[in-house]
Amino acid sequence: MMKQNPELSILGFENSYEESDIIVFGAPFDGTVSFRPGSRFGPSAIRNESYGIETYSPYQNADLTDIKGNDAGDLPLPFGDTVHALNMIKEFTLNIVTDNKIPIMLGGEHLVTLPAVEAVLEKNTDLCIIHLDAHTDLRDDYLGIKLSHATVMRRIWDKLGDKRIWQFGIRSGEKYEFEWAHDHTFLTPFNLDGAEKALEAIGNRPIYLTIDLDVLDPSVFPGTGTPEHGGVSFKELLDFIIKLRGKNIVAADLV
Numbered sequence: 001m002m003k004q005n006p007e008l009s010i011l012g013f014e015n016s017y018e019e020s021d022i023i024v025f026g027a028p029f030d031g032t033v034s035f036r037p038g039s040r041f042g043p044s045a046i047r048n049e050s051y052g053i054e055t056y057s058p059y060q061n062a063d064l065t066d067i068k069g070n071d072a073g074d075l076p077l078p079f080g081d082t083v084h085a086l087n088m089i090k091e092f093t094l095n096i097v098t099d100n101k102i103p104i105m106l107g108g109e110h111l112v113t114l115p116a117v118e119a120v121l122e123k124n125t126d127l128c129i130i131h132l133d134a135h136t137d138l139r140d141d142y143l144g145i146k147l148s149h150a151t152v153m154r155r156i157w158d159k160l161g162d163k164r165i166w167q168f169g170i171r172s173g174e175k176y177e178f179e180w181a182h183d184h185t186f187l188t189p190f191n192l193d194g195a196e197k198a199l200e201a202i203g204n205r206p207i208y209l210t211i212d213l214d215v216l217d218p219s220v221f222p223g224t225g226t227p228e229h230g231g232v233s234f235k236e237l238l239d240f241i242i243k244l245r246g247k248n249i250v251a252a253d254l255v
Contacts, residue, residue, distance in 0.1 A: 009071035010106075011050035012064025019068055022102045026074035027089050027112040027253075031082050032148045036225040039255070043074050043106040046254070060242060082111070082147055090115035097123045097251070107255030109149040109225065110137060113210045117156050120251045124206040127250070129156060129165040130198065132240070133212040134228035136173030136187070138180055149225075157184060166198045168240070169215040172228045192232055192240045199247060209244065209252040211237075 013024050026043025033039065055064040075092055077085040089105070093116045096103040105116050110133070121127050131137075131153060138157070142150035157165060165185040169192055170178075181187040186201075188194050192215075214224040217231030 008044075008047050010047045011053065012055045012067075013069035013071040015068045015070050017070045017072065020070035020101065022067060022069040022104060023072050023096045024069060024104045024106065025072040025092065025096075026106045027077065027108040027116075028074050029077045029079065029085050029089075029107070029112055030109040030225065031079050031085065032111055032142075032145065032150075033109055033225055034142070034148075034150065039107060039109050039225050040079070042108055042255070046106055047071070059238060060245065086111070086115040086147070090119045093119035093251070094122060102249070103251045105251075105253040105255075107253060110152045110210075110212050110255045111147060111149045112255060113253055114147070114152050114155050116251060116253060117208055117210075118159060120206075120208055121159060124250055126205050127160065127164070128202045128205050128207050129153075129160065130207055130209045130244075131165060131167045131212075132169050132192070132210070132215045132237070133167065134169060134172050134214040134231060135212070135226065136167070136170050136177040136181060137212075138177040138185070139174065153185070166202075168192045168194070169232055171230050172226075190230065192236055195240055195243045199243065202247075204248055206248050206250040207244070209249055211252070211254050213254065 010024055028040040028043050030037055030039040075088055077088060089112055093103050097120055137150055137153040139151045140154055142148040153165060162184050167185055167187040170187055170189050213221050214226055214228060215232055216237060218227040218229060220234050
C-alpha cells in the first residue's frame with residue numbers, strides 16, 4: 001500500500017510494520033455522504049496536525065514512544081464503487097489482525113467501520129462494540145440504500161445480534177431508531193455516562209471502539225460532515241477514553 005504522502009506518518013507511529021503492535025491506516029472514503037463532503041481528507045489532516053502535539057500525555061502519564069506503532073498509509077479506495085472500497089478495507093484489516101496486531105483506522109465516513117468490524121469479528125467471535133456518536137446510525141436503509149453512513153450500526157448489528165453494541169452520546173436519529181435501539185442495543189442519549197457499567201457488562205470480551213467525532217459539540221469540533229448541537233466536551237471524551245485503559249481493545253477507529 002502506498003502512502004499519499006510517503007514522508008508523513010502520524011506522530012509516534014514510525015516503526016516498521018513487523019516490529020509494531022499497533023497499525024494505523026487511513027480509509028479516505030466519503031462515498032455515501034449526505035451533508036458536508038470532505039471526510040475523505042481526514043486521515044491526511046490528522047497526520048499533519050499530529051505534529052503540533054507532544055507524544056507524552058500527562059492525563060495518562062504515558063508516551064507514544066513507549067509503544068511500537070506503524071503508520072501503514074492510506075488505502076487507495078475507489079470513490080465510485082462502495083462495495084469494492086469496503087472489501088479493500090476488510091481485506092487489509094483482516095491482514096492486520098491475522099498478524100496479531102491491533103488496527104486503528106482513520107476515516108473517512110462512518111460506513112468504513114462496517115468492513116473493519118467484519119474483519120475483526122472473524123478472529124473475535126464474541127466481539128462487542130463501543131460506539132460514540134451524535135447519531136444512532138441504526139436505519140435499515142437511507143434513501144433506499146442499505147450501505148450508508150446512516151445504516152452502519154444496523155449493518156453491524158446484522159453481524160453481531162442483540163445487546164453487543166453500546167452507544168453513547170446519541171442525540172439525533174429517527175424516532176423508530178431510538179425505539180429499535182431499546183430492544184437491540186444499549187443506548188445512552190446525550191452524554192457519555194455509564195462507561196463503568198458498560199465495561200462491567202462486557203468483562204474480558206474483546207472490544208471494537210468506534211468514535212465518530214461528531215459526538216463532540218460543534219463548538220469543539222465544527223469540521224464534521226453532520227454536526228449536531230448539544231454534544232460532549234473534549235475533556236468528557238478524553239475521560240471516557242481513559243476509562244478504557246487496560247481493557248481488551250482489539251481494534252478502533254476515528255471517523
